[in-house]
Amino acid sequence: MIWLAWRQFRLQAWLAAAALAVLAIALAVTGPGLTHLFDLSGIPGCQNDCGQLAGNFMNALAHTGYELVFYLAVAIMFLIPGIIGVFWGAPLITREIESGTLRLAWSQSITRTRWLAGKLALAGLAAMATAGLLSLMVSWWAVPVDRATGLAAGRTGASGINRFTPVLFGAQGIAPVGYAALAFVLGVTLGVLIRRTVPAMAATLAAFAGIQIAWPLWVRPHLMTPLTWTAPFNPAMLNTLSAHSPDSMTIITGVRLPGSWILTNQTLTASGQADLGPVPAPCKTGTWQACQTALLRLHLRQIVSYQPASRYWEFQWIETGIFLTLALALAGFSFWRVRRRLLG
Amino acid sequence: MIWLTWRQFRVQAWVAGAALAVFAIALAASGPHLSSLYGSNGLTTCHGSGPCGTAATSFLQQVRHDPLYSALYNACFGLLAAVPALIGVFWGAPLITREIEAGTFRLAWNQSITRTRWLAAKLGLTGLAALAAAGLLSLMVTWWSSPIQAAAPLLPRDANGFSVVLSRFQPLLFATRGITPLGYAVFAFALGAAAGVLIRHTLPAMAVTLAVFAAIQVAMPMWVRPHFISPVTATSRLDTANITGVEFNGPHITVYPGIDLPGAGAWILSSQAVTASGQPFTGPRPKACGAGSFQACQAALGRLNLRQQVVYQPASRYWDFQWIETGIFLALALALAGLCFWWVQRRRLT
Numbered sequence: 001m002i003w004l005a006w007r008q009f010r011l012q013a014w015l016a017a018a019a020l021a022v023l024a025i026a027l028a029v030t031g032p033g034l035t036h037l038f039d040l041s042g043i044p045g046c047q048n049d050c051g052q053l054a055g056n057f058m059n060a061l062a063h064t065g066y067e068l069v070f071y072l073a074v075a076i077m078f079l080i081p082g083i084i085g086v087f088w089g090a091p092l093i094t095r096e097i098e099s100g101t102l103r104l105a106w107s108q109s110i111t112r113t114r115w116l117a118g119k120l121a122l123a124g125l126a127a128m129a130t131a132g133l134l135s136l137m138v139s140w141w142a143v144p145v146d147r148a149t150g151l152a153a154g155r156t157g158a159s160g161i162n163r164f165t166p167v168l169f170g171a172q173g174i175a176p177v178g179y180a181a182l183a184f185v186l187g188v189t190l191g192v193l194i195r196r197t198v199p200a201m202a203a204t205l206a207a208f209a210g211i212q213i214a215w216p217l218w219v220r221p222h223l224m225t226p227l228t229w230t231a232p233f234n235p236a237m238l239n240t241l242s243a244h245s246p247d248s249m250t251i252i253t254g255v256r257l258p259g260s261w262i263l264t265n266q267t268l269t270a271s272g273q274a275d276l277g278p279v280p281a282p283c284k285t286g287t288w289q290a291c292q293t294a295l296l297r298l299h300l301r302q303i304v305s306y307q308p309a310s311r312y313w314e315f316q317w318i319e320t321g322i323f324l325t326l327a328l329a330l331a332g333f334s335f336w337r338v339r340r341r342l343l344g
Numbered sequence: 345m346i347w348l349t350w351r352q353f354r355v356q357a358w359v360a361g362a363a364l365a366v367f368a369i370a371l372a373a374s375g376p377h378l379s380s381l382y383g384s385n386g387l388t389t390c391h392g393s394g395p396c397g398t399a400a401t402s403f404l405q406q407v408r409h410d411p412l413y414s415a416l417y418n419a420c421f422g423l424l425a426a427v428p429a430l431i432g433v434f435w436g437a438p439l440i441t442r443e444i445e446a447g448t449f450r451l452a453w454n455q456s457i458t459r460t461r462w463l464a465a466k467l468g469l470t471g472l473a474a475l476a477a478a479g480l481l482s483l484m485v486t487w488w489s490s491p492i493q494a495a496a497p498l499l500p501r502d503a504n505g506f507s508v509v510l511s512r513f514q515p516l517l518f519a520t521r522g523i524t525p526l527g528y529a530v531f532a533f534a535l536g537a538a539a540g541v542l543i544r545h546t547l548p549a550m551a552v553t554l555a556v557f558a559a560i561q562v563a564m565p566m567w568v569r570p571h572f573i574s575p576v577t578a579t580s581r582l583d584t585a586n587i588t589g590v591e592f593n594g595p596h597i598t599v600y601p602g603i604d605l606p607g608a609g610a611w612i613l614s615s616q617a618v619t620a621s622g623q624p625f626t627g628p629r630p631k632a633c634g635a636g637s638f639q640a641c642q643a644a645l646g647r648l649n650l651r652q653q654v655v656y657q658p659a660s661r662y663w664d665f666q667w668i669e670t671g672i673f674l675a676l677a678l679a680l681a682g683l684c685f686w687w688v689q690r691r692r693l694t
Contacts, residue, residue, distance in 0.1 A: 015551075056591045056592070059591055059598065060598070061590070063598060070564070071553075083554075086549055087550070089546065093549055095547070098445075196546070197546065198434065198438050198442070198546065199355070201434070201550075202359070202434055205430075217415070239405060240401070240402050240405040240406065240409075241402070242402040242405070242406055244383060244385075250406070252405060252406075252409055264407075
């Protein structure tokens with residue numbers, strides 16, 4: 001069974017190896033330059049408040065083209081699990097159904113369970129290995145960027161984009177391994193249910209995209225109870241002051257929590273109301289100092305709910321564990337379905 | 345032939361229609377409130393760059409911090425970037441390869457209809473559907489995000505890094521607004537069909553279409569698009585009064601000039617400080633900039649006789665570029681369609 005599974009999987013394995021090699025070369029070529037730039041930025045030797053140096057470094061990346069490489073690498077990391085699910089997972093069973101070779105395979109002395117186990121194991125492990133290797137390469141390459149974004153406090157005072165925020169979380173660490181496993185098994189399951197290749201590929205893409213969008217929005221923030229940080233309103237960190245209507249203003253205040261994932265950031269009255277009242281007169285026409293004094297008199301509070309940077313690896317492991325468990329559950333369902341029904 | 349094409353295309357049409365409808369409802373529900381937010385920040389009545397700049401910054405910060413609007417804004421990008429590729433992979437590649445793999449092309453070619461007519465109906469009708477889907481999507485997204493795009497040029501120059509990101513000429517926005525998505529969709533569709541006739545197996549054709557289309561989409565803004573029309577080079581003196589900021593990062597020194605030569609909405613290809621002889625300025629860093637006031641650093645840099653050289657495409661050329669790019673992709677699509685017709689004529693039935 002191993003030989004047969006390999007024989008059917010050969011082309012995809014070579015393509016994956018070639019793609020990995022190309023990416024490895026690209027990252028190896030640009031990696032030392034990035035590290036050199038990072039060493040020159042002064043961040044490794046800086047003791048406290050390295051935010052300005054980190055900001056300079058990020059701007060230098062934008063001007064030298066490394067930022068483009070970084071975004072391409074992140075985009076590839078986000079696309080790879082979906083591509084694995086669509087091109088490796090969905091056709092695994094449906095190709096055999098459509099070409100009729102399923103009947104040949106099932107009329108051999110090997111059981112259906114053993115047959116599916118061989119195919120799933122080989123391609124599934126290859127999928128996880130591909131995603132893992134890619135993630136390893138990208139994470140190694142992006143170490144300077146991660147350190148800089150973990151320090152940077154932008155002019156808004158917020159932690160901005162860092163490896164914990166949803167934009168980058170799924171592109172590094174071990175999360176891509178879980179994603180690849182789930183996407184692959186999702187493809188196989190939908191193939192078993194739909195039994196036609198192209199519709200199964202489309203359904204896998206839609207389902208996996210839906211999971212990837214819904215997960216960081218509604219599930220990941222609650223994997224561990226967020227921490228709450230609260231402090232009196234600090235006018236020096238004021239980001240925006242605006243008024244939708246004459247009686248109610250909204251204030252957005254920056255916060256300095258480097259490397260953490262900010263979930264909510266609200267500026268409220270002392271009693272916790274979101275309605276801050278009208279814009280103080282000195283802020284409409286007057287000096288910045290007078291406006292600051294007027295705002296301080298309102299005794300506002302800033303409440304931030306966030307996941308601290310120290311929890312990054314816990315979140316990676318929890319998320320990978322959940323996705324692997326889901327993958328195993330779907331695989332179990334596929335086995336049951338293949339044994340109980342005629343698919344041809 | 346029209347009925348047959350529709351019959352084979354039915355499922356894809358319904359799925360696309362449903363997805364478009366859902367997205368249209370989401371945009372229609374949130375669009376009016378976005379416009380009213382634009383108005384309530386005073387952007388419809390402001391005069392002058394100062395008040396308009398503050399109003400624009402406030403409006404865009406509110407949009408950025410609102411989870412619904414920022415999610416929808418990103419969804420617009422994601423959908424418009426993905427839809428041409430999806431059309432190429434799921435509508436274009438299986439168009440002919442499914443018939444080849446199933447053998448039904450022999451039945452189709454044995455009818456009284458000519459092969460050319462058969463292919464013309466399939467390519468033409470599905471291609472029109474692709475054009476319509478991409479066009480509708482682009483129209484919806486351009487309408488919904490028009491307040492944001494209208495506020496972008498009003499921003500003051502260094503407002504939290506927004507002004508560059510939101511310039512409609514920069515690659516990501518250029519590819520997802522206006523008429524370029526139509527060109528991409530038709531091209532991806534034709535690419536899928538051509539890959540299908542050359543490779544004759546569905547899965548490899550889909551993979552090749554995806555890879556080639558992605559490569560072209562990455563290569564186009566980097567190496568081809570800047571040269572459609574010769575860019576404009578402008579130079580301004582970097583004297584003491586003109587330097588608003590400087591950053592040193594190893595060999596890379598970035599000087600921020602006070603004059604915005606290209607203007608709002610331009611596509612800046614390169615912007616660097618050059619010495620009097622025209623070479624890029626790489627240092628050495630003046631001593632006054634290491635430890636001292638910014639004024640001393642400014643004065644030291646001003647004495648070096650530097651100039652800011654900006655190579656850019658002015659904002660007025662935006663629609664020229666849109667038409668040129670769409671034209672190129674439509675021409676490529678026609679060439680690929682011609683390839684499909686030629687192959688269909690040559691192919692033997694056995």
